[in-house]
Amino acid sequence: MHIVVCIKQVPDSAQIRVHPVTNTIMRQGVPTIINPYDLFALEEALRLRDAMGGEVTVLTMGPPTAADSLRKALAFGADRAVLLTDRYFAGSDTLATSYALSMALTKIASEFGKPEIIFTGKQTIDGDTAQVGPGIAKRLDYNQLTYISRIVETDVAKGEITVERRAEGGIQLLKTKMPALITMLEATNEMRRGAIETALKAARAEVVTWNAEAVGIEDLTKCGLRGSPTIVKRVFAPEARSEKAQLVEVDGDAGAKAEALIAEIFGRAPAVEDDMREFAATHH
Amino acid sequence: MIEEKFDAIVVGAGPSGNAAAYTMAKEGLNVLQIERGEYSGSKNVQGAILYADALEKIIPNFREEAPLERHVIEQRMWSMDDKSHTGMHYRSDDFNEEKPNRYTILRAQFDKWFSSKVREAGAVLLCETTVTELVKDTQGNVIGVRTDRGNEPILANVVILAEGVNGLVGQRSGLRSEIKPDTVALAVKEMHFLPRETVEARFNLKGNEGVVIEAMGTITKGMTGTGFLYTNEESISVGIGCIVSDMSESGVTPYDLLEAFKEHPSIKPLLEGSECKEYAAHLIPEGGYKAIPQLVGDGWIVVGDAGQFVNAVHREGSNLAMTTGRIAADTVVWLTRRKEEMSKANFLEYEKRLEQTFVMKDLKKYKGIPALLHSNKQNFFGLYPKLISGALQTWFRVDGVDKVSKEKEIFQSFRRSRTLLGMMGDAFKLVRAWR
Numbered sequence: 001m002h003i004v005v006c007i008k009q010v011p012d013s014a015q016i017r018v019h020p021v022t023n024t025i026m027r028q029g030v031p032t033i034i035n036p037y038d039l040f041a042l043e044e045a046l047r048l049r050d051a052m053g054g055e056v057t058v059l060t061m062g063p064p065t066a067a068d069s070l071r072k073a074l075a076f077g078a079d080r081a082v083l084l085t086d087r088y089f090a091g092s093d094t095l096a097t098s099y100a101l102s103m104a105l106t107k108i109a110s111e112f113g114k115p116e117i118i119f120t121g122k123q124t125i126d127g128d129t130a131q132v133g134p135g136i137a138k139r140l141d142y143n144q145l146t147y148i149s150r151i152v153e154t155d156v157a158k159g160e161i162t163v164e165r166r167a168e169g170g171i172q173l174l175k176t177k178m179p180a181l182i183t184m185l186e187a188t189n190e191m192r193r194g195a196i197e198t199a200l201k202a203a204r205a206e207v208v209t210w211n212a213e214a215v216g217i218e219d220l221t222k223c224g225l226r227g228s229p230t231i232v233k234r235v236f237a238p239e240a241r242s243e244k245a246q247l248v249e250v251d252g253d254a255g256a257k258a259e260a261l262i263a264e265i266f267g268r269a270p271a272v273e274d275d276m277r278e279f280a281a282t283h284h
Numbered sequence: 285m286i287e288e289k290f291d292a293i294v295v296g297a298g299p300s301g302n303a304a305a306y307t308m309a310k311e312g313l314n315v316l317q318i319e320r321g322e323y324s325g326s327k328n329v330q331g332a333i334l335y336a337d338a339l340e341k342i343i344p345n346f347r348e349e350a351p352l353e354r355h356v357i358e359q360r361m362w363s364m365d366d367k368s369h370t371g372m373h374y375r376s377d378d379f380n381e382e383k384p385n386r387y388t389i390l391r392a393q394f395d396k397w398f399s400s401k402v403r404e405a406g407a408v409l410l411c412e413t414t415v416t417e418l419v420k421d422t423q424g425n426v427i428g429v430r431t432d433r434g435n436e437p438i439l440a441n442v443v444i445l446a447e448g449v450n451g452l453v454g455q456r457s458g459l460r461s462e463i464k465p466d467t468v469a470l471a472v473k474e475m476h477f478l479p480r481e482t483v484e485a486r487f488n489l490k491g492n493e494g495v496v497i498e499a500m501g502t503i504t505k506g507m508t509g510t511g512f513l514y515t516n517e518e519s520i521s522v523g524i525g526c527i528v529s530d531m532s533e534s535g536v537t538p539y540d541l542l543e544a545f546k547e548h549p550s551i552k553p554l555l556e557g558s559e560c561k562e563y564a565a566h567l568i569p570e571g572g573y574k575a576i577p578q579l580v581g582d583g584w585i586v587v588g589d590a591g592q593f594v595n596a597v598h599r600e601g602s603n604l605a606m607t608t609g610r611i612a613a614d615t616v617v618w619l620t621r622r623k624e625e626m627s628k629a630n631f632l633e634y635e636k637r638l639e640q641t642f643v644m645k646d647l648k649k650y651k652g653i654p655a656l657l658h659s660n661k662q663n664f665f666g667l668y669p670k671l672i673s674g675a676l677q678t679w680f681r682v683d684g685v686d687k688v689s690k691e692k693e694i695f696q697s698f699r700r701s702r703t704l705l706g707m708m709g710d711a712f713k714l715v716r717a718w719r
């Protein structure tokens with residue numbers, strides 16, 4: 001089975017700083033990591049491969065330095081790494097990104113075999129859109145399984161995959177035909193530590209590097225800033241809340257405590273009291 | 285089982301490990317370098333001075349590519365009491381030479397760059413991998429390492445231990461003893477960001493000129509240690525360090541020391557309006573010549589901080605690290621070419637070559653200093669700075685008192701606090717240790 005995992009190199013959000021004067025995000029000097037959600041996807045892919053045989057290819061679109069993230073993925077145990085990099089891709093939104101990646105995936109299919117499963121993380125920590133996975137699925141006509149918490153079964157003979165999907169209010173058990181694209185939820189597994197042999201192999205591995213032309217992109221207006229209808233108008237840090245939490249201490253039973261709490265809330269926000277009274281009056 | 289046997293394994297990717305790995309790889313040896321951090325430099329404390337000479341001997345054209353901050357044109361040496369500093373400043377336009385002599389750098393960026401050169405030279409680098417122990421054959425010769433990635437050994441003709449001050453691998457493998465708390469300093473450092481123009485205006489700099497301040501005195505509260513401040517391109521590194529055993533005796537935390545140092549009226553205005561972005565603590569080996577452990581054995585060599593190669597008096601470390609790394613590598617290349625064994629006897633060549641460099645000459649010259657300063661710390665780091673400051677204040681303050689009386693007062697202030705004999709003794713010992 002051939003599995004492709006799409007990963008993204010992102011700034012380590014724990015170490016991101018907001019410029020005190022301009023309020024812009026300072027990306028310079030911030031260490032990069034593999035998008036944490038993608039690691040769950042990668043580990044799941046490696047487990048499937050270990051259980052059923054086959055290969056795992058990791059794919060990323062990004063600047064040349066994104067090769068670091070690919071090397072890391074190789075050290076975890078991926079078999080092959082592909083870097084899609086071109087200055088024409090700079091400034092891509094989710095539409096342009098899913099286009100470029102789907103072109104690369106098509107090339108991967110023809111060079112290394114058609115992937116039965118494509119994995120992505122649930123979303124990235126720097127964009128938070130969760131749109132790229134579904135975008136790829138749509139473009140490549142793969143069945144789409146989002147927010148997956150567990151892979152229950154893969155039946156290669158029948159070409160079927162059964163998964164658990166976390167949804168509001170419960171867990172759905174879903175079965176679909178492969179090829180399928182899965183976006184993996186967080187905390188679904190724990191990333192392994194690659195053995196020394198794997199790490200050594202990874203340290204020497206060549207990263208397959210393709211540009212727009214190499215993956216057959218002719219229409220550059222579909223790429224990068226030009227191919228991105230989404231416009232970020234402004235980036236700003238939300239103002240910190242100045243109010244502190246307050247402990248309301250009252251002797252007495254639960255009723256008395258609730259009374260005191262309500263009085264405190266109404267005292268601070270009279271509008272809430274008015275609304276509540278109106279609500280009570282109209283909904284009796 | 286890993287079949288491949290490397291010519292050399294280098295443990296650590298700091299300046300000493302990078303120098304060693306680069307030198308050997310460039311000469312065509314099959315080198316594996318193992319670093320526990322995410323990348324070379326990720327575990328290092330930011331902000332430092334790079335001494336060009338040592339790097340030039342390894343990568344002659346480094347100035348064209350290495351991430352350098354400012355070249356140092358001015359050195360300020362300060363003796364401080366609680367409210368004042370007495371300074372000796374040396375600034376020269378000669379330092380604005382075509383190939384400057386000293387630079388301020390940010391270690392994380394610099395080490396990363398150096399590491400990229402190591403890989404270009406052909407060494408294999410494994411990051412996020414910790415060497416747990418050395419592998420020995422039945423005769424006790426070191427033949428490889430084990431890592432935290434499983435029990436499988438990786439073999440090599442020689443293991444170069446460039447693992448930094450703690451030397452845990454060497455310790456665990458019984459090659460050396462634990463470092464002693466009175467031969468190692470704990471330094472804390474912060475990076476303070478300021479606009480480029482502010483740094484330049486505050487220190488009278490233009491372009492990439494830089495200033496270094498080194499300070500001693502009551503800032504270390506009677507403990508053996510020094511404070512420092514370096515100008516970077518758009519930031520200032522400020523820090524302070526003291527001998528570990530002094531700290532545990534006094535109970536003063538390094539953090540408190542740094543806070544007080546930053547609040548000192550001579551330092552505070554230099555940092556005003558800056559934003560602190562990073563805080564880090566690290567050990568510095570300061571035992572000098574007498575603290576150097578066994579450096580070579582059958583199948584292993586120690587370089588850099590792991591060998592206590594730091595000149596604490598001049599705050600030089602990375603240059604000794606690079607030089608020892610380079611010379612160890614040269615020795616290994618030389619032996620490999622001659623098809624000689626990587627034995628203790630043959631590695632004596634490394635020690636012999638080191639003796640001829642500034643590394644051993646300087647450490648020998650100052651071998652008495654660490655112990656002297658440590659045993660007289662109350663005087664060197666408390667009393668004398670206070671006396672000097674008091675004397676100068678008396679001398680410069682114009683208050684109707686005549687100069688002869690002022691001279692007397694100054695002389696007596698010295699006599700009152702320390703016997704003449706004691707003071708002369710200290711001076712004598714210092715001169716002797718310095719020679």
Ligand SMILES: Cc1cc2nc3c(=O)[nH]c(=O)nc-3n(C[C@H](O)[C@H](O)[C@H](O)COP(=O)(O)OP(=O)(O)OC[C@H]3O[C@@H](n4cnc5c(N)ncnc54)[C@H](O)[C@@H]3O)c2cc1C
Pocket residue numbers: 295296297298299300301302318319320321324325327328329331332333334335413414415416446447448449452453471472473523565566567568587588589590593594599600601602603605
């Ligand atoms: C606050 C401070 C300021 C300093 N300022 C200066 C200065 O201005 N100029 C100067 O020249 N020197 C300075 N020094 C000293 C200088 O930093 C050191 O001398 C130099 O870094 C030593 O290099 P090294 O390669 O021997 O060790 P290190 O730089 O400590 O590198 C050791 C490397 O080995 C890795 N490692 C350790 N154990 C293992 C293991 N078991 N497996 C795998 N990897 C391992 C570590 O992660 C690390 O990357 C300063 C030191 C400090 C603490």
